[in-house]
Amino acid sequence: QDMQVEGAVHCGGSYWAVACSSLTGTTWDGGLSIFQANEDKTFAAAHQWHCHDGGVSCVTAGKNTLVSGCVGGQLHIHSLNTSTPTSSFTPAVNVVNAHQGPVTAVAFNPSSTLLVSASHDAKIHLYNISDSDETLLGSVYGHYKPILSLAWFNDASFVSGGRDGSIKLWDTRANDATKFELVSKPNSEISGKQQSYAISCRGEEVAVGEEDGISIYDFRKGSEAVSRITGFKAPVKALSYFKDLLAIGSDDGSTKVVNVADQNKVVYSAVHTDFVRTVTWNSDESKEEYISGGWGVRKDDSLDVQLHTL
Numbered sequence: 001q002d003m004q005v006e007g008a009v010h011c012g013g014s015y016w017a018v019a020c021s022s023l024t025g026t027t028w029d030g031g032l033s034i035f036q037a038n039e040d041k042t043f044a045a046a047h048q049w050h051c052h053d054g055g056v057s058c059v060t061a062g063k064n065t066l067v068s069g070c071v072g073g074q075l076h077i078h079s080l081n082t083s084t085p086t087s088s089f090t091p092a093v094n095v096v097n098a099h100q101g102p103v104t105a106v107a108f109n110p111s112s113t114l115l116v117s118a119s120h121d122a123k124i125h126l127y128n129i130s131d132s133d134e135t136l137l138g139s140v141y142g143h144y145k146p147i148l149s150l151a152w153f154n155d156a157s158f159v160s161g162g163r164d165g166s167i168k169l170w171d172t173r174a175n176d177a178t179k180f181e182l183v184s185k186p187n188s189e190i191s192g193k194q195q196s197y198a199i200s201c202r203g204e205e206v207a208v209g210e211e212d213g214i215s216i217y218d219f220r221k222g223s224e225a226v227s228r229i230t231g232f233k234a235p236v237k238a239l240s241y242f243k244d245l246l247a248i249g250s251d252d253g254s255t256k257v258v259n260v261a262d263q264n265k266v267v268y269s270a271v272h273t274d275f276v277r278t279v280t281w282n283s284d285e286s287k288e289e290y291i292s293g294g295w296g297v298r299k300d301d302s303l304d305v306q307l308h309t310l
Contacts (some may be wrong), residue, residue: 005293021055030055062112069103105150118147161196209236249276
């Protein structure tokens with residue numbers, strides 16, 4: 001069965017971590033790989049681990065730590081020195097039985113002090129991660145249907161979205177070491193009209209990938225989208241902001257970059273052989289490059305991961 005790319009994150013220098021999975025019958029398999037991007041934009045596998053309970057569905061990187069989530073509901077915490085990713089990366093040094101369903105999203109806040117995870121079990125967990133050890137700070141049933149996406153709004157607040165169509169803003173500053181609360185109303189929840197497959201934040205703006213395109217919201221302005229990006233033939237399931245640029249991945253096999261400061265003008269586009277389920281920018285802000293990953297397979301049977309330089 002072909003491996004499907006489910007998530008990716010830059011982990012220093014020319015190295016990227018890629019989460020992948022495959023389904024054979026009713027059995028999920030998968031792994032986490034570290035790839036090195038070559039100058040010709042090809043990738044060489046530096047490390048590969050098939051150490052998860054089922055497929056690997058998402059991955060995020062913090063300072064010296066990589067966290068992957070899997071279909072079996074576990075979080076795998078890996079040690080990673082971003083200056084020497086190939087020699088320092090280890091198989092999971094800590095495995096957390098976090099959720100009762102597949103983990104759909106994991107994300108570190110910008111300062112890498114807090115980690116949030118979400119799942120098909122409709123639950124959100126907030127952790128402090130230190131030296132590969134986790135401390136659960138709080139849990140909440142954030143939605144009444146499976147949660148599909150998470151993104152940090154700022155260093156203390158994050159946004160979640162799911163199959164119930166709602167987009168919620170959560171504030172960890174309400175944390176009293178045992179719980180965290182939804183940001184006090186008004187303007188803390190948007191009742192979207194479609195499933196929220198992907199979320200990315202830029203300042204006060206929240207971009208949401210939906211069935212027929214992208215809605216951009218501003219919590220200060222209520223539940224109506226302030227902007228729409230259309231032109232996709234299938235759901236948009238991957239989004240990532242870099243300054244004024246929004247990278248997009250769709251199940252129609254396309255990846256695009258639009259400039260949201262220039263009337264959502266398309267400044268770059270490429271295609272994959274199948275669904276595009278991840279787009280992520282290089283964390284080095286001096287480089288305008290991102291990778292996209294899809295469910296297809298290249299002619300040489302390698303994973304369908306592409307590096308794009310603008």
